[in-house]
Amino acid sequence: MKILLVEDDAEAARYIVKGLNEAGHACDHASDGDTGLEMAGVGGYDVAIIDRMLPKLGGLDIVLAMRDGGDTTPVLILSALGEVDDRVTGLRAGGDDYLAKPYAFSELLARVETLARRNSGAASGDVKLSVADLTLDRLSRKVVRDGQPILLQPREFRLLEYLMRHAGQVVTRTMLLEGVWDYHFDPQTNVIDVHISRLRGKIDKDFDVPLLHTVRGAGYVLREPE
DSSP states (O other), rough: OOOEEEEHHHHHHHHHHHHHHTTTOOEEEEEHHHHHHHHHHHHOOOOEEEEESSSSOOOHHHHHHHHHHOOOOEEEEESOOOOOHHHHHHHHHTSSEESSSSOOOOHHHHHHHHHHHTTTTTTHHHHHEEETTTEETTTEEEEEEEEEOOOOOOOHHHHHHHHTTTSSBBBHHHHHHHTTTOSSSOOSSHHHHHHHHHHHHHHHTTSSSSEEEEETTTTTEEOOOO
C-alpha cells in the first residue's frame, strides 16, 4: 500500500514510517498541515494517517478540505484527545477511524489495513494485479504464478508490485529508486541489481517462460510472453 503520514512529532513519524516500511508498505511523510494537504491533493494514496494537532493547518481541517474536494481516501486520525466527544468530532469531520495516543503500532497497522480493505470495493482493479500467469494481491500480500505460491520479502513485494503496475513499460533505475526505495537520488550502489536478481530467481527461475527482462542501457520490463 501507499500511505500518507501527516505527523509533526519527528520521533513518532520515524517510528511509524519504519514500521510501515518493514510491513512492506510505502509511506510518504509530511510534518505540517499545509504540506500534508498538498501531498494529499496529489492523490494515489490507499490510506492517510493524519495527526489532529499540527502546525500551520490542523488535522481536521485537512480532512475537511479533502472531503470538500471530493477526495475519498480513507483517513485514520491520530490524537492525544481521546474522549468520546473528541472521537465523534473527528469522525464527523470526515475521518474514517480515530486512534487515541498512546497506541501500539500493531493496532495502528491493523486499523490501516482494515481501512484499505474497506475501500477495496471502490478500487478493486488495484487490489489484484496480474501479468500472464503471475498474480499479486496487495491486501493479502500473496503472490502466485501458475498456481504456485511465491514467498517474497517486503522489499521484493514492493518491487514486483511497482513492475506489475507498469507492466509492458520500461522502468528505469530512477523510477525504481523513487517508487520502491523512496530515494530521490542515486546512492551509487547495486541495490537494484541485487533485488532484481533475487526477484527474477523467484518468479522466473522455475518456470518455462521468463516475464522479467533487462533492457540494456535503459532498465527493466515485466511483460507478457510474446
